[in-house]
Amino acid sequence: MSPENIRIQLPDGSVREVPKGTTPLDVANGISPRLAAAVVVAKIRPLTTATTESTATETGSEDAMYAAHESGERLVDLSAPLNEDVALWLLKEDAPEALKVVRHSAAHVMATAVLELFPETKLGHGPATDAGFFYDFYREKPFTPEDLEKIEQRMAEVVTRDEKFVREYEPREQALREFKANGDFMKQHFVEKFTKDGEQVSLYKNGSFVDFCRGPHVPSTGRVKAFKVTNLAGAYWLGDEKNPQLQRVYGTAFYNKKDLEAHFKHLEEIKARDHRVLGKQLDLYSIQEVAGSGLIFWHPKGGIIRKTMEDWMREECLRRGYNLVFTPHIMKRELWKISGHDGVYSKDMFPPMELDDAEYRVKPMNCPGHILIYKSTPKSYRDLPARYAELGNVYRFERSGTMHGLLRVRGFTQDDAHIFCTPDQVKGEIEACLDFAESVLKTFGFSEYRVELSTRDPNKPGEFFGTADDWAHAEGALQEVLVGRGLSFETFPGEAAFYGPKIDVKLVDVLGRLWQLSTVQFDFNLPRRFELEYVGEDGERHQPVMVHRALFGSVERFFGVLIEHYAGAFPLWLSPVQIGLVPISEKHHAYAEQVKQKLEAAGLRVELDLRNEKMNAKIRDFTLQKIPFVLVMGDKEAASEAVSVRTRGVGDQGSVSLAEFITRTQGLLESKSPTL
Template sequence: MIKIQLPDGSVREVAKGTSPLDIANSISPRLAAAVVVARVRSLQPTTDGATTETETTAATETQSEEAMYGGAAQAERLVDLTTPLTEDVALELLKETDPATLRVVRHSAAHVMATAILELFPETKLGHGPATDNGFFYDVYREVPFTEADLASIEQKMAEVVARDEKFVRVEEPREKGLTDYAAQGEFMKVHFIERFTKPGDEISLYKNGNFTDFCRGPHVPSTSRVKAFKVMSIAGAYWLGDEKNQQLQRIYGTAFFNQKDLDAHFKHLEEIKARDHRVLGKQLDLFSIQEVAGAGLIFWHPKGGLIRKTMEDWMRAECVRRGYNLVVTPHIMRRELWKISGHEGYYSDNMYPPMELDDAEYRLKPMNCPGHILIYKNSPKSYRDLPVRYAELGNVYRYERSGTMHGLLRVRGFTQDDAHIFCTPDQIEDEVVACIEFAQSVLTTFGFADFKVELSTWDPKKPQDYTGSADHWATAINSLKTALGRKNIPFVEIPGEAAFYGPKIDVKLVDVLGRLWQLSTVQFDFNLPARFELEYIGEDGERHRPVMVHRALFGSVERFFGVLIEHYAGAFPMWLAPVQVGLVPISNEKHLAYAESVKARLEAAGLRVELDGGNGKMNAKIRDFGLQKFPFILVLGDKEAASDSVSVRVRAKGDEGSVTVDEFIARAKKLVDGHAMEL
């Protein structure tokens, strides 16, 4: 007999080999019909014979190749409802309301799609088909490209597979048999996965539904009929193993939900995202462009975008000065030797542009500002009384992004980083990190983001070759960041193996109006660069000491932050950020243009950004054009307004609000601008 601990704390003794579905049926047939998958967690005996839950971290929901095909067994894992239980476990029966089950449904939908593909196009060879945050995909190899009509046929065939209610059945067979069978079928990708994720002598896991069999770790829903709402969406190219010398695969994307209502809501959400696409809005609103003749990933800021950029940067510089930073500027290129000292040449060279030969040495474009700030620090002696020293720079940096990875403003090759580096004593480090966190929170709230999530990226001690510094240094750095987050009562998720090569970091991910996460602000602890550059300060004891260093970027990059702002506001920027804050429309040029020009002069004298349409078009057309440009205010000027020194006010998204005096409007507009108001 084995012990099964349920979420309410009760324990049942059942025969070894009992399945989660058996237990669900023993509780309630309705529960058995509702559950999708089970989560089990190993229990271990204590010295007094009782059982306790093994301390473990929940398995990640991201379904990688490792999770699909192999990897070490986890103390906590998702399993099929029909899995025989052979040891004492804590058991949770998960319904559709649990977030983890949606990924299981999507991975099962990928198998349904693969089944349909092979039934329609049996010559196809299969790669892998993981669930993703938004759906699923399957990589396949077929010499003939799939068409949109083929995708429609695949979706129709998937409906047939779902209607057949085929059970997902897990079977095991010797690794060698799997390799032999897949090799005979020409399934080169399956052979690769078996060789990569299993060892000689292993049993491999296969999943069958009907006549379809796939090498997969699972888990899956009980049968194909549980894949109720799905859509085959698109197709894209992908090289096998990411190598352009290998076969060109076809990646077929789809999505799946528990019901049609959720599927419809998903596509409505996608339409909202499409309507907010910063690349489209950037062109419509004439904010920026990427010129093919100049090169991919290089941004040209147009006048209106440039005004917003200036507003962002002016705010950031003023805040830096207010918070005790010194503003500095460093060169765009520096000698290669500098990057060797910093470690970038060894750890980061794949992301840097190749060296360039100049008269006296080799130089490289800077991917970071930190070595330049270090040289400024080192240029003059420092005492403990000087610390902390805070340098801030809106510095242009250049990083080599591979072709195909760039995306508008969000992933570029040349960008402006709002970089700062703080040199301080070890005793000051926590206070400085806390101040950086507070600064990051101020950035988010000022620019209209109410929610954010925090990750703490730490090193992987099993791969010390990927990092610099000792284990003791890393432990000290990680604990400092954890303590700082604790002082601010900020919950965080620890992400092992994601630290920078020189130290751990705090990543702040803002949540936009559509609920999307964006990685922008980062605060990083660095004990390595001060050692590499032999930085010093004279302590209170008169001896030489080594400072520690904090890197922080709060916009992340001006380009990326601007792209996020465009999508968050759908181009309808708050008054203080809008490139044109007020549009003026005279009803008749002949009668009212002179008055409109006088109003424009008064508004501009008050510091407002104004555009006057003095063209020969009709009034309604001018109002419509200004509306499409998403101006916060449109002021209409006619006889009545000219006679009473007033303006007729139209507010973005609200419509006509009637007439007010020019002075009253200026006071209202100035209050919105000066207060960084989000609403009009």
């Protein structure tokens, strides 16, 4: 091969020899002009001769190519010159990474529009997000709703101009001088933070607009075809309330107007399911500001659902060999120093309290308490595994502005369990925890989930307790279980807990949203820090290992997800009121009371409406409360010991004997059917 040429390996395994400086767009044009028109951005990975030869013998499937050799992959502009051997992917609109590039480019289009309309504005940063993009601006005068409309209109003009996104470089010192001279204090900060002395600074230009940015971007502003400026929020510079307040303008972008319209329709569905709105409408819970932010008050109807959830969880724990324990809400600060939380986790804990004999802290988690229970009596290998489960209240110092209804709170109930076992038992215990997690999801009506493995970042060993060998063993154990179960998973280096790696199981709700709830964690650190022991079969003392697991995650968060998943129309077994009774007139009250007694004797939760209201008004009110069954009773029903059944989502289903209705309903309860 000529020294002036490089190798380009394509997803099908074929290799092309091209001149240095060839761009991904050149390669796309060489394959097909149609491909060149469709491609959005490129992904590359440095390619050695060895990997070229080995991957050429593989199946050649695109999925395999994407999965292989993930390290070193990066997105680049279609106009980026290629000067080394690389594997190349030309990403079209069906690639998830491509949409984020479009959204990042839309953020630049927004910033262009803002500076053209309001030239006194200073720029922060404008990343893509899972839902769209935002850009932070500093401007003394607040933006108005009318300003947002003007920004969107000017963005449309910038798109029409079809300005090319051009990447340029200049010396760091020159970039700093220019940003400082223009008063761009945020850009100056970003250059100082993300570049080093002597480096070239990456800038992107479109028209007269220039931004410090690493890219990549779509070829031109004309590729940002469908967008919308959505809302405005405040944000302190660097998240510090002592710094200037910025104006964060949000937007979203898609490939076409059809996808954009579908997105806003999806948002309307989400809004209709908002657990904060439904929680108030259905009288399930409240947050009382006089008591404090992020603290949940469970109302009677919400309390019934909570009891049902917790009863199921406790019964399952007992059935699966757990022992139920309870630990105090506050403990001495010294305990949290031993565990390491007082140092590593301190910013997320409430401040210490001075009491008579020592400093105390409210617990952010239950594990040290369970460790003390384990340590209170000598243990033999015959006692292991020891499984302790607790639905324990914990408290974490969430910052104001981060709390969100039931989903992000300061006080919550964690369905925590800690399993103390021998190293030989740990894989079986992790396997059993995953079985339990799958049972939780299935029982509560979730059929789909995603799995993530969080590991240590080897480049930041100071953030994680324990040796590299410990971490390799722990991570290997979790990975082996996942592979053995045939579960696909994504690995996230650096996202482990400070004491060990973890598996996160994220459920997918009816709207396709991911929720982080269940977690299973391997811990070799806390047993060492607390000097835990058991006497082995050899008569010697050994250190156990721990498995942490939470399956609801927290009762509050899981409840919030349930509200939104079911839009408040809970399945029969979870509904706080399962049956509403509507006597047609006052003369039917006595029969309605008899029906109520029989239903309650059968274990059903019933509400009888004896108000002096018309029948249709009573039915409407029960319907608004999303009650599964409404039973109407008149002369005919009273004479034949029957009820006229109205089923949620179905309507009037006619009369049926009360005995038959009770039998059918008890069957639904026992099955825990998620459909009613």
